[in-house]
Amino acid sequence: MKVLGVSGSPIKNSNTDRALRLALESTGLETEFIKLKDYTIAPCQACLGCIKTNRCVIDDDGIMLAEKAKDADALIIAGFTPYSTLDARTKAFIERLYQLRHTHGYLAGKPGGAIITYAVPTDNEMMPPASDFGVNAIKFFMMEEGMEFVGDVRVEGNVPCIKCGDGDECKMSGIKMLYGPDATVSTVGVGAFEEQPAAVDAAVKLGKDIADKLKSK
């Protein structure tokens, strides 16, 4: 049995990537990690050209990546939340899985999970609930394809202003906007997945739960 993990995070060895790798490792099964930045994948163009063939007409890596999703027994999708919604690469990947839907429902019945890295603290009621929007985008896709949504992992990531070098001076900085008027780059600090016990536990649990689902089939 094989579990496919797909990360939409473009950052090298990002929090999103590391959470996904831990979830995959926790399955104890054969796994494959895909970094979407390494591939070319356009969004669905809604032409319905895949209806009769289950093969997209766009000649890019979206065809090969859909084949991998079709061949896998389970799927974990990991993304982040620019402007409070699922990132464009991960969204394009999801849209291109539409080619697997028609007549056969090639993803139906497969266990799936979501991993989302976000920056807006979940207790900040002035900002959109980015982690909910990100998780739901993946969860509802899986539900619409008849997959069995097993669970999600939420990782508190870093607002880019933490690392850009101008985070304390820039009038557009997200530091005070997200963390309050007294916050600075040094008081907020750089967050890492491994320092978040709840997220680490959730990643391990997601991997184990997916493995249990597969073994009970």
Ligand SMILES: Cc1cc2nc3c(=O)[nH]c(=O)nc-3n(C[C@H](O)[C@H](O)[C@H](O)COP(=O)(O)O)c2cc1C
């Ligand atoms: C252009 C841009 C916009 C972002 N906007 C938001 C946002 O609106 N809400 C949010 O929670 N995080 C936002 N983030 C932060 C990311 O969701 C996330 O914390 C981080 O980029 C994840 O990176 P990682 O996977 O390398 O850890 C934004 C990041 C970028 C690059």
